[in-house]
Amino acid sequence: QQPVQSPQAVILREGEDAVINCSSSKALYSVHWYRQKHGEAPVFLMILLKGGEQKGHEKISASFNEKKQQSSLYLTASQLSYSGTYFCGTEGNTDKLIFGTGTRLQVFP
Amino acid sequence: SAVISQKPSRDICQRGTSLTIQCQVDSQVTMMFWYRQQPGQSLTLIATANQGSEATYESGFVIDKFPISRPNLTFSTLTVSNMSPEDSSIYLCSVGGRSNQPQHFGDGTRLSIL
Numbered sequence: 001q002q003p004v005q006s007p008q009a010v011i012l013r014e015g016e017d018a019v020i021n022c023s024s025s026k027a028l029y030s031v032h033w034y035r036q037k038h039g040e041a042p043v044f045l046m047i048l049l050k051g052g053e054q055k056g057h058e059k060i061s062a063s064f065n066e067k068k069q070q071s072s073l074y075l076t077a078s079q080l081s082y083s084g085t086y087f088c089g090t091e092g093n094t095d096k097l098i099f100g101t102g103t104r105l106q107v108f109p
Numbered sequence: 110s111a112v113i114s115q116k117p118s119r120d121i122c123q124r125g126t127s128l129t130i131q132c133q134v135d136s137q138v139t140m141m142f143w144y145r146q147q148p149g150q151s152l153t154l155i156a157t158a159n160q161g162s163e164a165t166y167e168s169g170f171v172i173d174k175f176p177i178s179r180p181n182l183t184f185s186t187l188t189v190s191n192m193s194p195e196d197s198s199i200y201l202c203s204v205g206g207r208s209n210q211p212q213h214f215g216d217g218t219r220l221s222i223l
Contacts, residue, residue: 002151032212041201042152044110044211087151089212095140097212099152 001025003090003100012078012107020073020103022088031064031071032089032097035082042087045073075105083107111136111204115215122222127190130218132202137182143175146199146217155200158185192222 003024010018022031030049034042048064048071059076071090075082085104089097112135122128132141140159144152156166156177164177178186189196203214 030209034212041214041216044213047209047211049209096142096154096157098154099144102151 002098003088005086005088005100005103007103008101009104010106012082012105014080014107014109015077016107018075018078018105020075020086020088020105022071022073022090022100024069024090024092026069026090026092028064028066028069028090028092030091031062032091033062033071033073034087034089034099035084036087037084045086078105078107080107080109110211111138111213113202113204113213113215115202115218117218118216119219120221122192122220124193124222126192127188128192128220129186129188130200130202132185132187132215134183134204138204139182140204141179141185142203142212143177143185143187144201144203144214146201148198152201155187189220192220194222196220197222 003022006021032047033045036042048062050066062073064071083106085102087102088100091097114133116131142157143155145155146152154167155170156164158164158177158179160179160182174190176188199217199219201214201217203212205212
């Protein structure tokens with residue numbers, strides 16, 4: 001089943017912060033986060049493994065709550081380059097990623 | 110990270126025809142994945158391609174419609190058969206994504222059916 005992301009869309013001014021949430025109905029082994037700009041392929045941001053938390057990219061960090069099967073992506077002091085659609089990808093007990101519903105982020109000057 | 114070359118990058122096809130998309134990776138990989146991304150939507154996994162065995166298809170996708178080949182550890186093809194306008198999408202191949210490995214994508218094939 002596809003993970004659900006919230007919010008569906010976010011509009012920010014440069015320098016503002018945002019949080020994107022990803023919720024799964026299944027037990028998770030890991031959560032991946034990706035950003036996709038219009039007309040381009042998704043680009044990897046970071047992975048969070050069961051039992052750990054990783055910061056992977058600029059001023060972007062994330063958390064993973066295994067018990068709640070949820071992950072959150074934190075974007076601080078947003079930049080224009082942060083604009084795009086963010087997807088979480090969840091890995092359960094199978095060797096494949098299932099991508100979430102997506103969150104569209106727009107950052108304006 | 111793996112470099113993935115996918116072609117064609119885009120195509121416009123007539124309904125009822127078929128198109129084969131190629132995906133080449135610069136290193137040997139066990140599993141390759143094919144996704145579909147409909148306009149404004151998320152990525153949906155079509156199938157997993159393992160070298161030396163039949164591809165594993167996700168619910169809603171069948172081999173007759175999306176036959177996949179995986180002749181070696183660096184190459185795979187996806188064919189979209191008997192196309193209809195509903196097949197208009199971006200098709201992406203990818204590698205990785207298991208455990209602590211990032212998933213890397215080809216640039217995608219933008220397919221339009223008239």
